[in-house]
Amino acid sequence: MRTSLIGIGLGACLTALTLGSATQALAEATSAQRAACTPDVWRLCAGEIPSIPGITACLRREKPKLSPACREVMNEADRPRIARPVASNERKS
Template sequence: MTASFTSTVRQAGLVLAVAASLSALSSTSSFAFSPEAQQMCTGDAFRLCSSEIPNIPKITACMFKHRAELSSGCRTVMERDLAAQKKKVATADSN
């Protein structure tokens, strides 16, 4: 195998790990990332939190810790998804 092929396979594996991590977060009750957030935030996850991959709780904590450093698109969709999740929890609690 060539070095570039190995590098490509490794990079693809990391992309899949981040996508799986963000996808798994959407199934938890604590916070659900939309597909749009997954798309907008994958680059930020690599840039800011690559050392935490594939530990889902650590990636989540890292992304919130570095919220001010997120790209504007990622920050916007994360804040929107967080507000929607809080509203959903509040509605469920009132029932």
């Protein structure tokens, strides 16, 4: 039972760290992004499971030790997002 709870917590944590803000990331993380960081979470940050902020902080702190794939995910998460204008249904006169 404990193993399955850890797995569920790990999946949620990895989802949250992949794209920057936890709430946006929970909806947008891909399985490839989670797969890229799962081994690093177990290797470097297992003591932080199931704390999403703890795992995220740990991975950022341990960035030099991350695998190349997880480092790329973290670099992408740390890049500033450019807001795009929302299209309007109004017609110009």
